Amino acid sequence: MTVLAPADSARETAGTAATRAPRRRRTSPATLLLVAPFALLLTGTVLVPIxxxxxxxxFTERLSGLGFEGPRDVFVWLENYGEVLxxxxxxxxxxxxAAYALLHIPLMLGGALLLALLLDGATVRLRQVWSLAVFLPYAVPGVIAVLIWTYLYSPNIGPLNDVLPWDPLGSAGVLPSIVNMAxxxxxGYNMIxxxxxxxxxxREVxxxxxxxxxxxxxTALGIKVPMIRPTVFVALIFTVIGSLQLFTEPLVMRNFTGSVTSTWTPSLYVYEAAFISNxxxxxxAASLxxxxxxxxxxxxxxxxxxRSGRSR
Incomplete structure (x- = not known):
């Protein structure tokens, strides 16, 4: 039996404690070099604009005195936020x-999921043809797509105005018209x-x-849809963000109908405040x-x- 001296025992205890102590991981220069482009891009395109x-x-612009000196920037704290709210x-x-999102999100995502399920069970030839046909509208630029649909809705030259039971450019029909365009x-994009x-x-499942x-x-409802649930939620997040940023469709339709005002959406409200009212x-404040x-x-x-993933 070997008996350790007090000094040896203290060294062994210290060595064991040092071994068990968590080591600090140093960030290597290569890691910083790889992260730098993303950090610069995030700073330049997100943090700096915000x-x-x-x-x-x-701040806001106000005239000083009798107004001969022109407008000057005045610090107003949260007054702009109160004015917007x-x-x-x-x-x-x-x-x-909100009404647009309640109509657009279920129709678009539900239709895209249904088409994807149908394509997944189709033959190879039909799958390729239909996937291309459904995806083609996404390749059309947004402004051109709105112009095409607006001419189709037009009461003078468009065929849809005579087919639909309501006025697609009227006050009650403009919202379904914009939902249909989007x-x-x-x-097709979400279907892909x-x-x-x-x-x-x-396939074995x-x-x-x-x-x-x-x-x-x-099989579709009990196996396929639950297994792609994370993808559906990611598409839902992007669709919600896109719905809040609705801009192109109402902006173009303003030139064809009086039912769409200059502040019909929050994005149009920001556009009107910045570039029309200056x-x-x-x-x-509205954009933030x-x-x-x-x-x-x-x-x-x-x-x-x-929560949905944990409950599975």
Missing amino acids: GYALYLSL TDAAFHDSVLNV TWQWM IFYTALRTVP LESARVDGAGPVR DYGRAA LLAVASALLSALVMRLST
Whole structure:
């Protein structure tokens, strides 16, 4: 039996403690070099614009004295935010976007998922033809697509005005018209995303379901859709953000109908405040409020996605 001296025992204890102590990982220069482009891009395209918008939102232009010196920037703290939040036009724009999102998101994502499931069970020849046909509207630029649909809605030259039971450019029909435009353009894009995710579902799982007697509908709803749920939630997040940023369709339709005002959506509200009224402080405040709303809704969808994944 070997007896350790007190000094040797102390060294062994210290060595064991040092071995068990967590080691600090040093960031290598290669890691910093790889992260630097992303950090610069994030700073230049996200953080700096947000910081500048925050700075602008705290100021407004006012005339000094008798106005001979011209307008000058005045620090107003949160006055611009209060003006936006109490503006009836901004309230109406938020309601229009909310109604648009409630119609557009289920129709577009539901239709895209249905088409993806149908394509996943089709033959190779039909799959290629239909996937290209459904995806083609996404290749059309947004402004051109809106012009095409607006001419189709036109009461003078468009055929749809005589077929539809309501006026597609009227006050009651302009919202479904815009929903139809956006759904037509984005359904094919999301269909390709869902279809790509469906192709990653293990074939042996589907074969086992067929052996157990599961039909196509039960296989789709019980196996395929749950296995691509993360992809569906990612598409949902981007669709929610895109719905809040609705801009192109109402901007172009303003030239054809009086039912779309200059503040019909929050993005149009920001555009009108900045480039028509030249009120950059109010425009910056509205844009930041829109950004916060987008971030909160995205976080909510991600939270729901996480809970759904844990419950599986």
